[in-house]
Amino acid sequence: KRNVLIIGAGGVAHVTAHKCAQNNKLLGDINIASRTVTKCEAIIDSIKEKGNLQSPGVLRAHALDAYDIEATKALIRSTGSQIVINVGTPFLNMSVLEACIGTGAAYLDTAIHEDPKKVCEPPPWYANYEWKRSQACKEAGVTAVLGAGFDPGVVNAYARFAYDNYFDQVDSIDIIDINAGSHGRYFATNFDPEINFREFTSTVWSWENSQWKANKMFEHGKEWDMPVTGKSMAYLTGHDELHSLSRFLDVPNIRFWMGFGEHYINVFNVLKNLGLLSEKPVRTARGQEIVPLEVVKAVLPDPASLAAGYTGKTCIGDLVKGTKDGQPKEVLIYNTCDHEACYAEVGSQAISYTAGVPVVAAAMLIAKGTWDAKRMVNVEEQDPAPFIALMNDMGLVTRIKDEHGDRILNPMQELA
Ligand code: NDP
Known part of the structure; x- marks a missing residue:
């Protein structure tokens, strides 16, 4: 499959476009489409500036x-795109997926579909939207790879790799996401603020003893000692990957932990308690109807604008515990990423980078036929080895820490 249509022109799309350009011998024409065309043009200028077009x-x-x-179908056809990478807002997912089903193009995204009027819907979230079109994808022979960013995405592949290769039985998977970087602003989110806040404003779902458990945000905090970023507090958070991993892996406990500093928590609590994170419209004294969350998004920094001057590192990984040959065992599979190195390479911060690189790796595996499933799949339903190996060569290196030490995870060597 060849020729790519990228939808969206935000922080993640910026990285996605750079990485597609760096691999255009395989991927062919690169088209970027978004609501504001000037943002697409700016991305193209930055690719040229960095000399990131492979050929x-x-x-x-x-x-x-x-x-x-x-309109999306017409653009897919007129550009001859056989792969669509949806990195626009997740409110678009079901529309873009429909356009792919209608044209036969492969579909990829990095987040679950959301309805602007609802937050924290009943689990499993994929069943509320994407999985309802699973049969349609199968009938049309359309490959749809859901949630192929870092988390969800790479962490699902890590979970599958650990589950298949290191254990007889897995008891728990804790996904830990730490950003120990500093952007120097009073307050900012690292990706779309509207989507970022919506993850935390209502029920936090975790998978415990093979059941969904409802928690409150910041109810459960724990200090984790991660490679490179060291000790930091992370809190049980609701997140996309639990909603597919709980279905596809036989693991009774799957949790997602996100690191937050005290300042973030204070600001978040003030905004939330004032009602400023609500997705429900309110009427102003002048009779205008506004959505508080949309106002907060409008006044916060654009996540892409944080890239220049962002320092420090991220560490995101899966801590997997279980048994092997009757003995307890644990492995940590993880990646660390440096904000400044990402900026030097593609002009982005590490959060956009860690989401944008995997979705291009997945697109390349579709282009090569390795991941061209011709049906709807979540990342953990695909072979994780070629995905991890390809990302190692694309700037996102996977490491593993277990009883044999801390090393680069080269899947082919590991399996030999
Ligand atoms: P941004 O808000 O920066 O970008 C979203 C883009 O979507 C904007 O360019 C916006 O256009 C565009 N858009 C909105 N509505 C439309 C429309 N109707 N038609 C066409 N384009 C539209 O978001 P990010 O780049 O930070 O995030 C992109 C996606 O990646 C999100 O789904 C996010 O949840 C996901 N993500 C996933 C991660 C992972 O690891 N899995 C990590 C980080 C993000 P405009 O500029 O005109 O508003």
Whole structure:
């Protein structure tokens, strides 16, 4: 499969476009489409500036309202795109997926579909939206890889790799996401603030003893000692990957922990307690209807703008515990990423980078046929080995820490 249509022109799309350009011999024409075409054009300029186009080829910007399924289908056809990478807002997912089903193009995204009017819906979240179109994908022979960023995405592949290769039985998977970087602003989120806050404003779901458990945000905190970033507090958070891992892996406990500093928590609590994180419209004294969360998004820094001057590192990984040959065993599979190195390479911060690189690796595996499943799949349903190996060569290196030490995880060597 060849020729890529990237939807969205935010922080993640920026990295996605750079990485597609670095691999355009395989991927072919690179088209970027978003609501604001000037943002697509700016990405193209930055690719040229950094010299990130692997070989001479098409790099084109398009204005698109991706809620318009017919317009999206027309663009897929006119650009000859066989792979669509949806890195726009997750409100678009079901429209873009429909356009892919209608044209036969492969579909990839990095987050679960959301309805602007609802937050923290009943689990499993994929069953509320994407999985309802699973049969349609199968009938149309359309490959749809769901949640192929870092988390969800790479952490699902880590979970599958650990589950298949190191254990007889897995008891728990704790996914730990620490950003020990500093952007120097009073307050900012590292990706779309609206989506970021929506993850935390209501029930936090975790998978405990093979059942969904409802928790409150910041109810459960724990200090984790991670490689490179060291000791930091992380809190049980609801997250996409639990909603597929709980279905596809036979593991009774799967939890997601995200690191937050005290300052973030204070600001979040103030905003939330004032009602400013609500997705429900309110009427102002002048009679205007506004959504508080949309106002907060509008006044906060654009996550992409944090990239210049962002320092420090991230560490995201899966701590997997279980038994092997009757003995207790644990492995940590993880990645660390440096904000400044990401900026030097593609002009982005590490959170955008860690989400944007994997989705391109997944697209490349579809292009090569390795991951071209011709049906809807979550990342952990695919072979994780070629994915991890490819990312090792693309700037996102996976490491493993177990009883044999801390080393780069080269899946082929590990399996030999
Ligand atoms: P941004 O808010 O920076 O970008 C979203 C883009 O979508 C914007 O360019 C926006 O356009 C565009 N868009 C919005 N509505 C439409 C529309 N109707 N038609 C076309 N384009 C539209 O988000 P991020 O780049 O930070 O995040 C992108 C995605 O990646 C999100 O789904 C996020 O949840 C996910 N993500 C996943 C991670 C992972 O590890 N799995 C990590 C980080 C993010 P405009 O500029 O005009 O508003």
